[in-house]
Amino acid sequence: MSVSETQVLDAPFITFHARFGASNTFFGKDQEIYGEYEPAHSIYEVVGGAVRSCKVLSDGRRQICEFHLPGDIFGLENGASYRFTAEAVVDTSARVVRRHSLEYLAARDIEVANSLLSLTTRTLLHAENHLLLLGRKNSLEKVAAFLLEMDHRLAGIGMLALPMSRLDIADYLGLTVETVSRALSYLRDKRVLGFSKVSQREIVLQDRQRLHEFDS
Amino acid sequence: MSVSETQVLDAPFITFHARFGASNTFFGKDQEIYGEYEPAHSIYEVVGGAVRSCKVLSDGRRQICEFHLPGDIFGLENGASYRFTAEAVVDTSARVVRRHSLEYLAARDIEVANSLLSLTTRTLLHAENHLLLLGRKNSLEKVAAFLLEMDHRLAGIGMLALPMSRLDIADYLGLTVETVSRALSYLRDKRVLGFSKVSQREIVLQDRQRLHEFDS
DNA sequence: CGACTATTTGAGGCGTATCAAGAAGTGTGG
DNA sequence: CCACACTTCTTGATACGCCTCAAATAGTCG
Numbered sequence: 001m002s003v004s005e006t007q008v009l010d011a012p013f014i015t016f017h018a019r020f021g022a023s024n025t026f027f028g029k030d031q032e033i034y035g036e037y038e039p040a041h042s043i044y045e046v047v048g049g050a051v052r053s054c055k056v057l058s059d060g061r062r063q064i065c066e067f068h069l070p071g072d073i074f075g076l077e078n079g080a081s082y083r084f085t086a087e088a089v090v091d092t093s094a095r096v097v098r099r100h101s102l103e104y105l106a107a108r109d110i111e112v113a114n115s116l117l118s119l120t121t122r123t124l125l126h127a128e129n130h131l132l133l134l135g136r137k138n139s140l141e142k143v144a145a146f147l148l149e150m151d152h153r154l155a156g157i158g159m160l161a162l163p164m165s166r167l168d169i170a171d172y173l174g175l176t177v178e179t180v181s182r183a184l185s186y187l188r189d190k191r192v193l194g195f196s197k198v199s200q201r202e203i204v205l206q207d208r209q210r211l212h213e214f215d216s
Numbered sequence: 217m218s219v220s221e222t223q224v225l226d227a228p229f230i231t232f233h234a235r236f237g238a239s240n241t242f243f244g245k246d247q248e249i250y251g252e253y254e255p256a257h258s259i260y261e262v263v264g265g266a267v268r269s270c271k272v273l274s275d276g277r278r279q280i281c282e283f284h285l286p287g288d289i290f291g292l293e294n295g296a297s298y299r300f301t302a303e304a305v306v307d308t309s310a311r312v313v314r315r316h317s318l319e320y321l322a323a324r325d326i327e328v329a330n331s332l333l334s335l336t337t338r339t340l341l342h343a344e345n346h347l348l349l350l351g352r353k354n355s356l357e358k359v360a361a362f363l364l365e366m367d368h369r370l371a372g373i374g375m376l377a378l379p380m381s382r383l384d385i386a387d388y389l390g391l392t393v394e395t396v397s398r399a400l401s402y403l404r405d406k407r408v409l410g411f412s413k414v415s416q417r418e419i420v421l422q423d424r425q426r427l428h429e430f431d432s
Numbered sequence: 433c434g435a436c437t438a439t440t441t442g443a444g445g446c447g448t449a450t451c452a453a454g455a456a457g458t459g460t461g462g
Numbered sequence: 463c464c465a466c467a468c469t470t471c472t473t474g475a476t477a478c479g480c481c482t483c484a485a486a487t488a489g490t491c492g
Contacts, residue, residue, distance in 0.1 A: 055344070057432045061352040065344050078337035083344060106330075113329040114322075120336045121294035127343040128281050128299060132271045134350035135279040135390030139448070166471060174351030176449055181472055200457070200471060216273045355480070382439065392481055397440055416439060416489070 022095040027051075027088035033075075036085045040077035042096050046070050049092025050163040053084040054171065064172040066126065067164065069153055073119060090163045134174045137216060142173040143183035144214035147193070151205055159196070160203040187214070238311040243267075243304035249291075252301045256293035258312050262286050265308025266379035269300040270387065280388040282342065283380065285369055289335060306379045350390045353432060358389040359399035360430035363409070367421055375412070376419040403430070 024047065027033055033044065033051065044051075051068040065084060068074045074086060077099070106113045133145055146169060150160055162169075166177045173180065184203075187193050192210050196202030205211060240263065243249055249260065249267065260267075267284040281300060284290045290302060293315070322329045349361055362385060366376055378385075382393045389396065400419075403409045408426050412418030421427060 055348045057348070057352060059432075061432075063348040063351040065347050078334060079341075083341060107326065110323065110326055110329055113326055113333065117329065117333045117336060118294060120333060120340060124336060124340045124343060125295075125299060127340060127347060128271070130347055131281050131343060131350060132273070132279040134347060135387075136273060136277040171351075177471075178450080178473085179448060182448095185472070216275075381437095393439075394441085394482085395480060398480095401440070 022097045025094055025096050027092045027094065029088055029090050031088045033086040033088060033094075034082050036083065037081045039080060040075065040082045041099050042075060043073065043099055043102055044068075044075045044086075044097075045073045045095040047093045047095055049094075050089040051086055051092055051094070052089050052164070052168060052172075053086050055084060062171045063174065064168060065130070066123070067168075067172065069163075076116065076119060078120075089168060139173075139175055139179045140183050140186065141215050142175060143169075143180060143187070144211050145216070146173055147187075147203065147205065148208075148211060148215060151208065158205045158208070160205065161199075162201040162203065165201075187211070238313045241310055241312050243308045243310065245304055245306050247304045249302040249304060249310075250298050252299065253297045255296060256291065256298045257315050258291060259289065259315055259318055260284075260291045260302075260313075261289045261311040263309045263311055265310075266305040267302055267308055267310070268305050268380070268384060268388075269302050271300060278387045279390065280384060281346070282339070283384075283388065285379075292332065292335060294336075305384060355389075355391055355395045356399050356402065357431050358391060359385075359396060359403070360427050361432075362389055363403075363419065363421065364424075364427060364431060367424065372421065374421045374424070376421065377415075378417045378419065381417075403427070 022045070027049075034040075034042075036055065046068050048070055050070075051072075051074060052064045053066045053068065053074060054062050054064040056062045066074070067089070068086075075082065077083065102112070102116075106116055133142055137145065147160065150162060151158075154160060164172075166180050169175075170177045170180045184193070188195060190210075192205075192207045192214070194204040194206055196204060238261070243265075250256075250258075252271065262284050264286055266286075267288075267290060268280045269282045269284065269290060270278050270280040272278045282290070283305070284302075291298065293299065318328070318332075322332055349358055353361065363376065366372070366378060367374075370376060380388075382396050385391075386393045386396045400409070404411060406426075408421075408423045408430070410420040410422055412420060
């Protein structure tokens with residue numbers, strides 16, 4: 001079972017955007033949006049493109065904790081600084097809201113406060129499922145779970161246009177590029193999925209049912 | 217760097233306890249407190265002992281997402297059901313609060329709502345650091361990080377009385393019992409830590425500095 | 433003390449990482 | 463449009479870290 005409860009909890013946030021107006025900003029591919037431990041001044045909503053939130057060890061090992069896709073909100077912090085580095089996976093546009101504006105609202109409007117809680121809880125839910133994946137699933141299960149998550153979140157009609165590279169996928173799943181590639185090849189050979197001829201990052205889910213069987 | 221921001225955010229929750237009174241309940245070692253997907257009726261605060269929150273795959277592979285130690289709150293849900301199974305690691309006593317009481321409060325008192333958000337954020341912070349550990353650290357780094365986390369959370373004076381078994385530690389770190397044991401033996405041989413003669417679960421941190429060097 | 437469980441230690445195997453090379457895809461300038 | 467350089471992805475060979483299986487030791491509890 002793999003995460004993704006893209007529900008309708010954003011309503012108050014949308015309202016917020018409408019009420020306060022939020023500026024649109026563009027980020028080029030691989031551009032850093034903010035760095036870990038920087039003061040958390042802004043909150044973002046992906047409009048188009050994709051963003052990765054990651055943590056990095058001193059020797060460069062990287063763990064991507066989340067991918068943010070259109071409609072997702074990221075950069076929401078309770079503490080003083082960001083807990084991640086956020087980078088654009090591809091060219092990305094995002095709405096930006098200053099943090100103090102939102103905090104001002106949340107301190108008064110219990111609806112807003114509760115929608116922030118919902119947002120945080122959803123993130124937590126995703127993280128906890130990811131813990132199980134990282135700690136206890138093998139490479140094939142990880143890749144299958146990833147594809148199912150993306151299929152779900154990209155409102156999949158069987159055709160996945162992945163914005164991220166194999167390296168991003170690997171760092172999300174705690175694997176290497178080669179292992180991810182081998183898992184995908186394996187699933188292709190089993191006719192569970194196919195690669196589009198247009199791009200290596202377009203994947204056709206030929207048998208979603210059977211893909212589920214590869215996940216846990 | 218390993219988690220644990222045991223701050224003073226519980227104040228409103230404590231207040232809540234005082235205001236509404238919360239019944240104390242006892243759980244024997246390995247007793248289930250609640251199961252994953254059960255309706256989430258209650259919220260708990262550990263008084264004495266320890267609790268593990270875990271997820272289990274169909275074939276029995278288990279991932280412990282968190283250990284709850286005295287003072288910790290667990291079982292707080294936004295959705296209808298629990299996201300984990302919670303079990304007593306050792307004989308444990310906990311204060312129990314009915315969920316609807318807390319929700320009643322949170323819907324009116326913005327202070328309470330914000331303290332719930334703080335609580336959730338702290339859990340999220342822990343989970344995200346754990347993602348990095350599970351995805352990208354090797355066994356020695358994992359065990360070192362675990363010891364440092366416990367040292368910190370058990371208000372360590374250099375002597376760790378771990379409530380959990382090696383199996384619990386393994387399932388927390390995404391390892392096997394044997395690997396955990398080997399890492400501990402290695403650190404003992406390096407004189408970074410020592411085993412108490414009283415119990416295998418009492419560990420003496422002989423060189424916290426050097427232990428830090430083993431973590432990432 | 434005796435039965436049982438938890439932990440440690442050893443030997444060997446498996447899964448994923450690493451290293452290396454080639455293929456496929458992308459972008460730029462002519 | 464092609465030529466070229468560069469990046470990304472795939473595939474193969476090998477290495478290594480952690481898991482598995484097995485057995486000995488230590489600890490716990492009646």
